[in-house]
Amino acid sequence: MRKIDTRDFRRATRATPREVNRQILLNLVREHQPISRADLARRMRIGRGIVTTLVNDLLEEGSVYEGALAEAPRGRRPKMLHVRTRDRLVIAIDVRFSRTYLLLSDFSGTQIALESFRTLFDPDALLNELATRIRSLLRTHGAEGNCEGIGMVLPGMVDRASGRVLNAPQLGWRDVQIRSGLAERTGLPVHVENAPAACALAHIWLGPRGSGSRDFVYVTVSDGVGAGVVVNGEVVRGHGHTAGEFGHIPLRSDGPRCLCGSAGCLEAHTSNLATLARYLGHEFSPAVARELLKGDGVTVEDVILRARRGDERAHAALEDTGRYLGLGLSIIINGLNPAQIFLGGEITGAWDLIEPAIRAETQRRALTREAAATPVVPEPAGSLPRLRGAIALVAAPVFAAPQVG
Amino acid sequence: MRKIDTRDFRRATRATPREVNRQILLNLVREHQPISRADLARRMRIGRGIVTTLVNDLLEEGSVYEGALAEAPRGRRPKMLHVRTRDRLVIAIDVRFSRTYLLLSDFSGTQIALESFRTLFDPDALLNELATRIRSLLRTHGAEGNCEGIGMVLPGMVDRASGRVLNAPQLGWRDVQIRSGLAERTGLPVHVENAPAACALAHIWLGPRGSGSRDFVYVTVSDGVGAGVVVNGEVVRGHGHTAGEFGHIPLRSDGPRCLCGSAGCLEAHTSNLATLARYLGHEFSPAVARELLKGDGVTVEDVILRARRGDERAHAALEDTGRYLGLGLSIIINGLNPAQIFLGGEITGAWDLIEPAIRAETQRRALTREAAATPVVPEPAGSLPRLRGAIALVAAPVFAAPQVG
DNA sequence: GCGATCTTGTTCGTTTAACGAACTAATTCC
DNA sequence: GGAATTAGTTCGTTAAACGAACAAGATCGC
Numbered sequence: 001m002r003k004i005d006t007r008d009f010r011r012a013t014r015a016t017p018r019e020v021n022r023q024i025l026l027n028l029v030r031e032h033q034p035i036s037r038a039d040l041a042r043r044m045r046i047g048r049g050i051v052t053t054l055v056n057d058l059l060e061e062g063s064v065y066e067g068a069l070a071e072a073p074r075g076r077r078p079k080m081l082h083v084r085t086r087d088r089l090v091i092a093i094d095v096r097f098s099r100t101y102l103l104l105s106d107f108s109g110t111q112i113a114l115e116s117f118r119t120l121f122d123p124d125a126l127l128n129e130l131a132t133r134i135r136s137l138l139r140t141h142g143a144e145g146n147c148e149g150i151g152m153v154l155p156g157m158v159d160r161a162s163g164r165v166l167n168a169p170q171l172g173w174r175d176v177q178i179r180s181g182l183a184e185r186t187g188l189p190v191h192v193e194n195a196p197a198a199c200a201l202a203h204i205w206l207g208p209r210g211s212g213s214r215d216f217v218y219v220t221v222s223d224g225v226g227a228g229v230v231v232n233g234e235v236v237r238g239h240g241h242t243a244g245e246f247g248h249i250p251l252r253s254d255g256p257r258c259l260c261g262s263a264g265c266l267e268a269h270t271s272n273l274a275t276l277a278r279y280l281g282h283e284f285s286p287a288v289a290r291e292l293l294k295g296d297g298v299t300v301e302d303v304i305l306r307a308r309r310g311d312e313r314a315h316a317a318l319e320d321t322g323r324y325l326g327l328g329l330s331i332i333i334n335g336l337n338p339a340q341i342f343l344g345g346e347i348t349g350a351w352d353l354i355e356p357a358i359r360a361e362t363q364r365r366a367l368t369r370e371a372a373a374t375p376v377v378p379e380p381a382g383s384l385p386r387l388r389g390a391i392a393l394v395a396a397p398v399f400a401a402p403q404v405g
Numbered sequence: 406m407r408k409i410d411t412r413d414f415r416r417a418t419r420a421t422p423r424e425v426n427r428q429i430l431l432n433l434v435r436e437h438q439p440i441s442r443a444d445l446a447r448r449m450r451i452g453r454g455i456v457t458t459l460v461n462d463l464l465e466e467g468s469v470y471e472g473a474l475a476e477a478p479r480g481r482r483p484k485m486l487h488v489r490t491r492d493r494l495v496i497a498i499d500v501r502f503s504r505t506y507l508l509l510s511d512f513s514g515t516q517i518a519l520e521s522f523r524t525l526f527d528p529d530a531l532l533n534e535l536a537t538r539i540r541s542l543l544r545t546h547g548a549e550g551n552c553e554g555i556g557m558v559l560p561g562m563v564d565r566a567s568g569r570v571l572n573a574p575q576l577g578w579r580d581v582q583i584r585s586g587l588a589e590r591t592g593l594p595v596h597v598e599n600a601p602a603a604c605a606l607a608h609i610w611l612g613p614r615g616s617g618s619r620d621f622v623y624v625t626v627s628d629g630v631g632a633g634v635v636v637n638g639e640v641v642r643g644h645g646h647t648a649g650e651f652g653h654i655p656l657r658s659d660g661p662r663c664l665c666g667s668a669g670c671l672e673a674h675t676s677n678l679a680t681l682a683r684y685l686g687h688e689f690s691p692a693v694a695r696e697l698l699k700g701d702g703v704t705v706e707d708v709i710l711r712a713r714r715g716d717e718r719a720h721a722a723l724e725d726t727g728r729y730l731g732l733g734l735s736i737i738i739n740g741l742n743p744a745q746i747f748l749g750g751e752i753t754g755a756w757d758l759i760e761p762a763i764r765a766e767t768q769r770r771a772l773t774r775e776a777a778a779t780p781v782v783p784e785p786a787g788s789l790p791r792l793r794g795a796i797a798l799v800a801a802p803v804f805a806a807p808q809v810g
Numbered sequence: 811g812c813g814a815t816c817t818t819g820t821t822c823g824t825t826t827a828a829c830g831a832a833c834t835a836a837t838t839c840c
Numbered sequence: 841g842g843a844a845t846t847a848g849t850t851c852g853t854t855a856a857a858c859g860a861a862c863a864a865g866a867t868c869g870c
Binding site: 017046049053 | 854856857868
Binding site for chain 2: 844845846847848849850851855856857858
């Protein structure tokens with residue numbers, strides 16, 4: 001029961017049914033490939049005639065291709081259809097505090113070439129470096145014609161529509177136009193997004209087949225803590241493009257001071273820096289955080305390793321992180337009732353150590369038995385969730401439902 | 406960028422463009438009435454010919470009617486169109502712990518007859534009583550043919566799709582089928598919904614013209630604390646129909662025990678019962694709450710009155726409620742970035758007393774200047790927000806966007 | 811080996827609705 | 841009273857879904 005926006009609606013033309021059905025068909029192929037035309041007609045409850053027309057459209061523009069004939073117990077053997085992903089390339093960029101990662105990938109998320117360099121904090125310098133590297137990357141792989149766009153994720157708040165970074169404290173950016181600069185330098189379409197939101201997007205579009213729950217929250221725990229909220233198969237951006245900042249939920253008024261200026265935030269209890277500070281016996285504070293960000297000492301990965309080797313203090317520090325994290329997740333569970341919560345970041349390397357603490361809190365706080373059973377699923381950092389998010393920024397629009405009404 | 410649900414999609418037929426455009430047109434009339442056909446054509450960027458056809462459709466089924474000729478500086482005078490609301494009636498029901506309210510209203514929210522009775526906690530008895538009263542109400546007002554449905558709001562979690570009450574602790578209901586029972590007894594379509602979600606729905610559909618922000622949260626503070634979350638012009642229900650339960654955000658681990666079993670919940674700090682307990686000098690607890698629910702002593706309204714008359718303890722109790730409420734709202738602001746937050750419940754009678762405390766907390770906790778400026782708008786209890794929510798349950802489907810894709 | 815049967819995929823005439831131009835109606839201006 | 845202007849309707853054209861008929865390719869029974 002959506003209200004039509006009378007200030008910004010899309011009315012239907014006589015081409016609209018085709019657009020809609022074309023996109024449904026494309027998604028059915030994506031989900032069930034290999035699949036025959038007759039099967040598509042049955043699934044869509046539509047005549048085989050119109051399926052032929054729609055498939056010809058998609059074949060012509062190269063979205064799908066015909067594969068082998070399949071076996072059949074009786075009758076003519078069907079010619080199977082697949083979506084084309086292997087030679088549709090994407091440049092994915094992940095800008096983090098310490099390093100910037102650059103990946104050449106295809107639409108399905110298969111990695112082709114990955115490189116990284118020390119992050120430059122001057123936007124112009126960073127864009128120049130990126131443009132140079134993108135050009136050479138495309139040339140080396142003979143992919144100049146096949147690259148359909150650039151997806152870029154950042155630690156900060158981004159206005160996806162205009163391609164502007166509103167505020168990225170880690171980079172020291174405020175109101176920086178990123179998209180146009182990179183688009184001009186490379187001649188490719190550029191999409192920019194906040195990292196947790198992009199991770200959520202990747203889960204919608206690049207998750208394992210048929211996994212796709214349509215209501216979930218993706219929580220990232222790294223130097224900061226953020227979330228991508230998905231409602232009805234769509235990432236929630238909010239009125240000012242800053243939705244998902246669950247890192248600054250106040251957990252206790254007497255908690256440690258947070259980088260945001262408040263005290264006792266979820267982030268000040270559970271970020272990598274907070275866990276590290278707790279392990280080292282410091283009270284977390286902006287000053288301590290800045291010290292730790294320099295990153296020449298112990299890392300969270302080290303803490304996890306030591307906990308596994310029997311270091312009691314490391315174990316306790318991680319367990320505390322789990323407990324606070326569970327408290328934060330319980331708020332999300334009660335407030336948004338997602339089908340599941342995904343958890344990303346280095347901390348997932350200690351999943352078996354923190355899970356009991358997380359689960360204890362979420363179950364204690366959940367209001368219904370169903371909510372208490374909300375699965376919390378770790379996503380290992382090795383799967384490069386942020387770069388997958390950047391890929392999804394380019395791939396998703398190709399498959400998304402056309403906006404109508 | 407919504408993903409198409411390949412398990413539950415609606416494909417477009419050749420009647421789909423008509424449905425979509427018809428609904429857009431109806432909403433434009435609703436928003437801009439009185440409005441001419443020519444003006445509609447301009448706003449929709451569509452030919453005047455098709456507008457004639459669509460309007461004839463709507464005239465025939467009685468959704469709109471033709472009014473007077475308007476003045477025009479030059480040329481033929483346009484015949485203005487209006488949506489029909491005055492003789493389209495709704496029965497709105499608000500079930501609360503102490504009393505149940507019953508309102509006969511029209512589609513625009515104009516009240517025709519309001520009555521109430523002591524709530525019966527046995528579902529069957531309540532439905533029987535309701536059915537009897539509804540029949541007599543319709544007969545008295547000669548409205549038997551014009552009533553288009555029944556909307557019912559409850560304090561608890563509701564599966565709107567099946568019409569089942571999952572859990573309503575205040576009423577002591579668990580897994581109770583409400584819709585079918587009332588529909589059979591009255592022969593009318595019945596819609597059931599959780600109260601805060603319905604209040605949010607009313608704001609989408611019955612708010613002042615052109616007010617309609619599409620991303621907001623409606624927070625109700627009464628015996629409990631709940632919220633209706635609206636994203637992109639649609640109420641978020643969550644995977645298990647229990648989204649919006651922000652009342653049990655943990656604010657402080659050493660806080661008072663809550664009815665939900667946890668401690669330090671937003672509700673245990675800010676509900677009417679919590680405010681009352683604070684004023685009376687009790688530590689809030691389930692036992693205290695049950696005592697206060699009997700409701701033969703002081704009420705929140707009394708506390709507000711006394712604060713206005715200079716009672717320092719009443720003033721302090723309310724201010725504390727405001728401070729905790731602000732803390733809770735800041736979580737919503739950072740997490741969902743709504744365009745605004747509406748606040749409903751008796752506490753709004755003390756708006757001028759609590760606003761500074763609320764604002765101080767939300768501004769202190771907000772992450773961006775825009776978020777800090779998120780308006781918090783009180784809705785006076787006198788406007789019967791819950792009954793308006795019940796009306797919206799029936800009226801909204803008539804105007805909602807058709808689901809496509 | 812050959813026709814019956816069954817399934818896949820295409821073709822084509824029909825129907826529906828948007829589209830757009832032409833037309834009628836009503837009003838003001840000169 | 842005619843030109844100009846705006847509102848609203850009519851109708852021929854076009855695009856796309858719909859559905860029936862048909863062709864292609866496979867198995868099965870005798």
